[in-house]
Amino acid sequence: MITFDLYVPGDSPLHRLDPRVKLLLLAEGLTAAFLIHSPWAMAAGLLVLLGLLRLNGVPLHLLTWLWRQMRVLLFFILLLQPFFSPGGGVLLAWGPLRWTSGGVEAALYLALRVLLMAYLVAALLFTTEQRRLVQALVRLGMPYEWGLMLSLTLRFIPAIYGLFVTVREAQAARGWRAEGPLLKRWRGYLPVLVAVVIGTLRQSDQLTMALAARGLGRTARRTVWRDLRMRPLDWLALGAGLAGAIAFAALRGIG
Amino acid sequence: MPPEAIALRGLTFAWPTPPEGREAVPLFRDLALHLEEGAARTVLGASDGGKSTLCHLLDALVPAYTGGELRAERLEVLGLDLRREIPTPAQVGLLFQETATQLFTTSVEEEIAWGLEALAMEPQAIGRRVEAALTRFGLAGLNRRPPWTLSGGQQKRLALAALWAQSPRLLLLDEPLGGLDPQGRAEVRAALEELRAEGATLLATAALDRLAPWAESCLLAEGMLSPPRPLDRWPKQALAEHGVAVEDAALERLRGAASPRGKAAVELRGVRYRYANGVEALRGLSLRIAEGEMVALIGPNGAGKSTLLRHLNGLLRPAAGSVRLFGQETAGRSVGELAREVGFLFQRPERQLFAATVREEVAYGPRQLGLAEVDRRVETALVRFGLEGLADAPPAILGYGRRRAITLAALAALETPILVLDEPTVGLDGRGWQQLLAWLTERRAAGTTILLATHEMALAATADRVVRLEAGRIAAQGEPAAMLAGEGGR
Numbered sequence: 001m002i003t004f005d006l007y008v009p010g011d012s013p014l015h016r017l018d019p020r021v022k023l024l025l026l027a028e029g030l031t032a033a034f035l036i037h038s039p040w041a042m043a044a045g046l047l048v049l050l051g052l053l054r055l056n057g058v059p060l061h062l063l064t065w066l067w068r069q070m071r072v073l074l075f076f077i078l079l080l081q082p083f084f085s086p087g088g089g090v091l092l093a094w095g096p097l098r099w100t101s102g103g104v105e106a107a108l109y110l111a112l113r114v115l116l117m118a119y120l121v122a123a124l125l126f127t128t129e130q131r132r133l134v135q136a137l138v139r140l141g142m143p144y145e146w147g148l149m150l151s152l153t154l155r156f157i158p159a160i161y162g163l164f165v166t167v168r169e170a171q172a173a174r175g176w177r178a179e180g181p182l183l184k185r186w187r188g189y190l191p192v193l194v195a196v197v198i199g200t201l202r203q204s205d206q207l208t209m210a211l212a213a214r215g216l217g218r219t220a221r222r223t224v225w226r227d228l229r230m231r232p233l234d235w236l237a238l239g240a241g242l243a244g245a246i247a248f249a250a251l252r253g254i255g
Numbered sequence: 256m257p258p259e260a261i262a263l264r265g266l267t268f269a270w271p272t273p274p275e276g277r278e279a280v281p282l283f284r285d286l287a288l289h290l291e292e293g294a295a296r297t298v299l300g301a302s303d304g305g306k307s308t309l310c311h312l313l314d315a316l317v318p319a320y321t322g323g324e325l326r327a328e329r330l331e332v333l334g335l336d337l338r339r340e341i342p343t344p345a346q347v348g349l350l351f352q353e354t355a356t357q358l359f360t361t362s363v364e365e366e367i368a369w370g371l372e373a374l375a376m377e378p379q380a381i382g383r384r385v386e387a388a389l390t391r392f393g394l395a396g397l398n399r400r401p402p403w404t405l406s407g408g409q410q411k412r413l414a415l416a417a418l419w420a421q422s423p424r425l426l427l428l429d430e431p432l433g434g435l436d437p438q439g440r441a442e443v444r445a446a447l448e449e450l451r452a453e454g455a456t457l458l459a460t461a462a463l464d465r466l467a468p469w470a471e472s473c474l475l476a477e478g479m480l481s482p483p484r485p486l487d488r489w490p491k492q493a494l495a496e497h498g499v500a501v502e503d504a505a506l507e508r509l510r511g512a513a514s515p516r517g518k519a520a521v522e523l524r525g526v527r528y529r530y531a532n533g534v535e536a537l538r539g540l541s542l543r544i545a546e547g548e549m550v551a552l553i554g555p556n557g558a559g560k561s562t563l564l565r566h567l568n569g570l571l572r573p574a575a576g577s578v579r580l581f582g583q584e585t586a587g588r589s590v591g592e593l594a595r596e597v598g599f600l601f602q603r604p605e606r607q608l609f610a611a612t613v614r615e616e617v618a619y620g621p622r623q624l625g626l627a628e629v630d631r632r633v634e635t636a637l638v639r640f641g642l643e644g645l646a647d648a649p650p651a652i653l654g655y656g657r658r659r660a661i662t663l664a665a666l667a668a669l670e671t672p673i674l675v676l677d678e679p680t681v682g683l684d685g686r687g688w689q690q691l692l693a694w695l696t697e698r699r700a701a702g703t704t705i706l707l708a709t710h711e712m713a714l715a716a717t718a719d720r721v722v723r724l725e726a727g728r729i730a731a732q733g734e735p736a737a738m739l740a741g742e743g744g745r
Contacts (some may be wrong), residue, residue, distance in 0.1 A: 005361075009399070053736030130361055133256075152359055159403070163606060169590075170607035173568055174665065175597040175623030195609035198651045206356040209316045214357075215344040215373035215421070225368040225381040 005154070006125040010196070012056035014127045018234040019136035022124050025241050029120040032248060033113055042112045049119050058126045066122050074111045081107035128242055130154055132228070148216075160200055167195045258334070260425045260456045261290040261313060265328030268312065269320075270421035281441055282308055285480035292333075292424070293707040295457040296483060297467040300475030301498030302656025302684040306460040307352055309501035310429045313458070314349045315341040342425075344370055348418030350411070352429040352460075357414050358402035363394060366402055366413055370421045384420050392416040392446055406556065408439025412446055419450075425518070426450065428459040432466040434682045436556060436710045444468065464489075464500040464682035474499070498656075498686030501713075505692045510717040512700040512723055517546030518582075520673055520704040521567065525576035528727075536562040539576070546581075546672075551715035551735070555722035560677075560708035565726065567675050567706070568597040580673065595624055602678050604662035608650040611640055613661055616650050620669045621625070636668040640690060659687050669696060674698060676707040680714060712739050 014022075029045075036042055050063060087102025124133075130151060138147040171192065178185055230238075282305045290296055311317040312391060317339045318325050330337045331344050351357045356697045360366045367388045371381045389395045392412045397405070402413055411431060418426060431447060432440050447468050451457060455681040460475075461467040467486055474481040474489070476497045494500035521544040528537040536559045544550050552560045565571040566578050569590045578585045580596050610616035617636050621629045637643045642662040645653065650661050659682070666674070679691055699705060707714070715721050721738035723731045731738065 099341070131365060151361065155359060155361060167601075167607050167609060170601060170604070170621075171602070171609070172590035173570070173594055173597075173671065174620035175591050175594040177589055177623070191609035194328055195607065199606055203353075203356055205320075206351065206353055207359065209311065209320050210351055210359065212320065212359045213314050213316060213344065213347075213349045213351075214370045214417070218343055218373060220374040221375060222372045223378050223381070225372055225373050225378050225385075227378065 001150055005130060006062075006122065007129055008056040008058050008062065009057050010127070012127070013233065014052065014056035014123075016233070017127075017237055018228055018230055019124075019128050020140060020228065021230075021234050021241070022128060023136055023140070026120055026124050028241055028245050030117055033065065033116045033120065035248075035252070037109070039109055039112055042109075042116050046112070046116045046119060049116070049123060053119075053123055053126065056127060058123075062126065063119075066118060070115060070118055073114065077111045077114065078107050079105075081110055135224070144222065156200075156203070156207075159198060159203070163199045164192060164196050167192045201252050205218045258292050259289060259331070260292045260294070260333055261288055261458065261647075262329055262331040263288040263327065265326070266312075266330060267324075267326045268308070269324045271323055282478055286478065286480050288473070288480050290456065290458055292456050294452050295451050295455075295469045295471065296459070297469045297472040297486075298458065298460045298475050298480065299464065299467060299472045299494070299497075299499045300460065300462065301645075301686050302462055302659070303654030303713075304475050305478065306462070306475060307429050310349060310427045310458075313337070313427055314347050316349075343374075344418075344421040344423060345374060346424055348421060348423035349417060350414055350426070350427045350428040350431055352433065354410050354414045355403065358417075360408060361401055362398065363400050363402060363405070363413055364389065364398040367417045367420050370417055374421060375577045386418040388420040391419065393442075406439060407435045408442035411435065411439065411443045415443075415446055415450075425456045428446075428457060428468070430460050430462060430466070431468060431533065433462060436681075438556070462499060463688070464491075464494050464685070488672055490667075495685055495689070498684050498689075500685045501688040501692070505689055506713055506717055508633070509692050509696045509699065512696045513549070513719055514547045514700055514702045516548050517702075519579070520545050520546040520548070520581060521706065522579040522582075523566065523573075523576065524579075525565075526566060526573040526578065527575040528559075528566070528571060529574055535725050537566075537573075538730060540724075541576075542722065542729065544704060544706060546704055547699075547702045548720065549699055549718045550707075551718035552706065552708040552724060553710070553712075553715050553721060553738075554730070558724040560724055561729040562727075564599075564675050564677050564706065564708055567673070568593045568599050570599075591623070594669070594671075596671055597667045597673045598666045600662065600666055600674075600676040600679055602681065605655060605658035605682075608658060608661060611649055612647050613637070613650055613653075613664075614646040616661055617642075617664045617668050620665060624669070626669075632668040632670065636664040639667055639694065641663040647736065655682075656684060656687060657682060660690060663691065663694060673704045674706070676705070678708055678710070680709065680711050715739060 031047070033042065053063060054060065082099045082103030083097055085103045085106040086098060086100045087098045088105070090098050091099050091104065092099035134147045134151045137143055139149070171188070176188060264287050266283050267281055268283040269281040298306055298309065308317055310319070317323060332342055335342055335346070358366055360369050364385050368381050371384055389398065392415055394409065394413060394416060397409070397595070402410060405413060428447070428512045431443055435443060447457070447459070451469070457469070459468045464486060464606055471483050472486050472489070473483050474497060476742055491500055491502060495502045521542070523540060523542045526537050526540045527535070529535045540559070540563065552563065554560055562571060566573060567580070569585050569588060572586070580593070585593060608616055610619055614633060614637070618629055618633045621632050626632065640663055642657070642660060642664055645657065650658055653661070668745040680688060683691065695705065709715055716735045716739055718735055720732060721735045722729055724736065
């Protein structure tokens with residue numbers, strides 16, 4: 001069964017860091033990735049991040065897995081982006097389309113930036129349990145019902161995907177074949193989607209009742225078991241993050 | 256006189272009027288039910304007969320979440336009038352038939368904590384209560400496991416633990432022993448016995464007499480509940496007529512329908528298979544099944560039964576070794592092509608229906624394969640499974656039992672020379688069993704080759720040969736009588 005859970009169980013400092021602090025650091029990291037223009041700084045940031053993840057117990061195969069997921073996208077960025085950002089000498093021309101040295105450079109930067117951002121987001125997901133992430137969002141002001149909805153979605157997506165696979169198999173077992181024109185083949189998917197939607201609706205009806213039966217919304221205020229609590233290390237990381245942001249802003253102000 | 260946990264009298268209920276042409280038949284008619292605090296009772300009833308609805312009604316989920324018309328002289332649970340008051344989870348706990356839906360968090364301990372948070376219990380007390388519940392239901396050590404990775408029996412126990420932690424005074428258990436393999440059934444039965452011993456008030460449902468947790472049973476039929484009676488005081492024949500029991504005669508007929516063997520229909524040679532996660536499910540397995548033979552695969556969960564079956568129609572391909580049907584290699588032939596020879600019944604097949612009408616659903620396979628006489632096949636199959644009156648209804652709106660019947664009809668219409676069935680009886684009521692057995696009897700007598708995986712020794716005992724798998728290999732095989740001697744009979 002597939003899951004959308006990238007969490008790597010562990011007890012490293014990065015794992016233990018309060019998810020609210022991690023969310024802040026992520027926001028800072030993403031902002032910086034947007035604002036920094038030096039490829040060297042971005043590459044250095046990426047290397048530091050990868051080193052940090054390895055030191056905090058994220059296995060190498062997961063880091064390379066993300067690379068494999070990203071490389072097609074990166075390839076297309078490198079291929080297509082130069083057309084949209086001309087500048088510098090022409091390297092290749094094909095009709096009105098031109099590959100320029102400036103364009104290639106811009107594409108390289110963009111690819112690097114996208115990669116850095118992907119690893120930043122993954123760093124959060126690799127080291128944070130879904131439950132704690134949702135808890136953090138709720139503590140930062142998101143209504144509890146939204147948080148519940150988010151975790152239910154994450155919880156049931158694999159089940160829905162599983163249902164999709166099951167119905168496809170059943171169709172094949174009753175004679176469905178990947179033949180004929182593409183359009184006809186795609187139409188074969190339609191009934192599958194119908195079955196999946198019906199299955200999902202049936203399940204969500206049940207789910208609504210199950211939540212009610214277990215007491216959703218029965219008290220004005222829920223209590224929270226194992227609530228998030230900031231510890232000295234969290235405050236330290238928060239302080240460092242803020243200081244870094246201020247320093248960055250000041251440097252950019254001067255530069 | 257002890258206080259009443261449940262007091263229903265003169266209860267009539269009908270679903271909201273369905274769209275054009277379908278009349279609203281009341282599900283319950285003048286239904287009565289009384290249960291004293293501290294007592295335990297089973298409600299026996301066939302699929303689609305209203306067992307789940309009754310449970311939902313007693314927890315005030317019906318009609319609040321479903322609509323429908325309800326009238327009652329008396330409708331009280333623990334002294335609460337359900338027409339005005341909704342019981343809290345600290346009063347009534349409900350174990351859903353589809354337990355997986357009830358487990359909506361991402362770890363075992365959170366599942367239990369969730370309900371306590373909803374009741375606004377003090378956080379310090381929650382931790383202690385969670386541990387107590389885990390220990391109580393034999394789940395200690397599984398704290399961080401995602402619920403969906405647990406076995407069926409463990410999932411039911413987790414749901415029970417989560418309910419129990421909220422300290423309900425009445426537990427409603429919708430088919431607590433249904434859909435489980437024998438081990439899961441034993442686990443849950445033991446957990447329920449303990450609750451019973453502690454004096455809990457329990458109302459459970461069952462679609463099959465063997466799956467009744469408690470002998471003291473009412474029969475739900477035609478919208479009414481009979482007065483309670485111990486199970487052994489019900490004549491088996493009456494239970495079978497109401498679709499909640501299987502008569503031994505039906506199994507005997509299947510056993511007696513053996514037909515002469517022909518040449519090899521299925522031949523596996525040295526089949527190996529390893530899943531992407533590294534689990535080696537089949538480790539050099541060879542099996543030959545003759546035309547007209549019926550073989551039952553038995554063995555513990557994870558022995559490789561489903562993996563083996565999936566090799567027969569190409570859903571899985573051997574990493575080494577070969578699979579032949581009637582002497583022809585399956586390699587190079589798609590699942591869709593192999594469907595001509597192999598009719599395949601999946602586990603939980605009722606989730607796989609996709610067509611707009613029952614007729615289209617049944618016709619799908621024959622049409623895809625371009626078979627002759629599609630209409631004749633479809634009509635025969637519809638009549639065979641009592642669906643002719645529902646041919647134009649959408650399968651999606653029909654009840655569970657009907658949807659199971661449709662999956663059999665869709666399979667029957669293919670009229671394949673080989674039938675492969677993966678746990679065909681799981682979740683069936685007595686009527687479903689009878690339909691399945693009657694159809695298999697007919698096919699077997701006609702010379703169809705049948706291979707099925709089952710945990711039901713009564714079904715395995717009807718086969719020509721029983722093959723026991725263990726850890727991806729054949730551990731033993733032989734005549735049912737010899738093979739099943741040590742399996743605890745039925």
